[in-house]
Amino acid sequence: MLAKHPIRVVARQTGLSPHLIRAWERRYKAVVPQRTESGQRLYSDADIERLKLLKTACRNGESISQVSGLAEKELREIVGSEVRLEADGGLAYSEPASSGLKSPDDFLAAGLEAVVAMDSERLEQTLSRAAIDLSRPVLLDEVYEPLLYKMGESWKNGTLSVANEHMASAVARTLLGNLARYYKPADEAPVIIVATPEGFLHEFGALMVAVTASADGWNVIYLGPNSPLKEIALAARQKKARAVALSLVYPAYDKRMEAELRQLKENLGQNIEVVIGGQAAESYRDINKEIGATRLNSLAEFRGFLKGFRNGRS
Amino acid sequence: MLAKHPIRVVARQTGLSPHLIRAWERRYKAVVPQRTESGQRLYSDADIERLKLLKTACRNGESISQVSGLAEKELREIVGSEVRLEADGGLAYSEPASSGLKSPDDFLAAGLEAVVAMDSERLEQTLSRAAIDLSRPVLLDEVYEPLLYKMGESWKNGTLSVANEHMASAVARTLLGNLARYYKPADEAPVIIVATPEGFLHEFGALMVAVTASADGWNVIYLGPNSPLKEIALAARQKKARAVALSLVYPAYDKRMEAELRQLKENLGQNIEVVIGGQAAESYRDINKEIGATRLNSLAEFRGFLKGFRNGRS
DNA sequence: TTTATATTGACATATATTAGACAATAATTT
């Protein structure tokens, strides 16, 4: 990809503030991007990759003044050798460049292999590596989503045992949790509550929504699965949320939900947007319309919603 | 590798405190690193390796004043091939933060505050910092365990809303997941399966067990909550596990469990140890005894079990 | 106009530095 990116995009993709990116350049020549004629910075994908590596190295305790001088290869080496020492679960980096995986499909295939072999070690490495190499949307849409979907399928038709699925779910849960807290929200970042309502136990959809919103700069309050709608409303008011996102996967329909959703909307008032997604969301079409909730069928649509929200309100 | 590391990285990788590393240098010239222009220490990978050797030698009873003068080769002879870091004790050392929290109680209090304020950001920071400053046993026994317990209590008596508890659980789930993958297991590390049986949905006990075993050098296969015992047995056989740990919290008693546990033991055979813990474990005393499972009442007891296991079988 | 970016200088805080002190053991001498 030859595209060049302005600093804002780089900041979003790396989770570093524009200030910090410039400071690193000024002080340590960490990454020196091209410039436009007028002097604005233009970063290549390689530049972004390098910044991600530098960030990870620093999270591992290295000092920026030291690592900023290193070549790509050396960076990958130290970052790769230190993953295990990362106590606070920053984006773990896995294998040094040798893994050979490139496309989302590669990662997906490697991940599935690890699941079948019940090798949580390898699954972790694969997914961590994917998180470094791929952009957030691609990672979620083309690795996590299909991986979790295929696991569900294989479980239904007996290809995969429950044990494999559980092992993989546990790993994916941890890594998605990390992704959701990878970006430090700005102080004035709008707040979004993410959860699944009471009775809905599948949390992966909600987690991916949380990651997406977090990557978009939101301050995400993740309440997890099985959260009573009353409590969600409470949290939304307490944290002055701008939006509430609900993921409904299973069961397909529960009559009580209608009344509860109505109640939720009442509790929230007009200024808090409600977004509903997930396989089971379709069943609640009517009530959704009634309460003015936005129905979204994919993470891509959710991204569109977030974008529109920003443009519309800020 | 060209990279040079600051003392904090060395401290983490060796498990020695920065104070001690400097003291060894000052008194015995144990390892004399490069310096930056401004005088900060810069350690090479070889330096780190040497410090690990020295630490191991000292643990084996040598005195630092004696071994600090030895060359690499002689050191290796003394410590044998075993350079493996002690997994249990005060690993992952980091200099305590100069400002703010120090004791486990401080972290606990700060964590609870964050929970009440529903500030997931702050809760994360607090728990992450605790993970760096405290040893695993202290972290689990004196921060996570009481935090989760108090949250449960507060929820029961209405002090805390479900929303707060869910938010905190989600954060704790992610961070515990990270801790469980903190140590890379050796290739020959014994395998332990950790899970809660079908019907038991509380996974925090199991997670803490997973962290503890991982810190002790085990290769942990974490299957998470609600795992059918059949599947657990399947996983144990497939991964040639040496032990299976089950956490039973709620419900207190389920009759079907008896038959299932019996079945589990049959499937596992005599060579795979079964360990059972958790609040509800007491209810299954008889069947535990019957199948020869070890009943453990605390993480401390579990640590003892792991220790005994090492001594007894290796 | 309004917003985003660039540059410079400054600031605050976490962390590192040195020197020295202290307490608990271990080793030695009395």
Place this chain on the structure above:
DNA sequence: AAATTATTGTCTAATATATGTCAATATAAA
């Protein structure tokens, strides 16, 4: 045994450095 000394891990205090953040100002872009 008791007293003395040496060893060694830990801690404090004062100082210095490293590094993330910000404010002020200017320019460019939308």
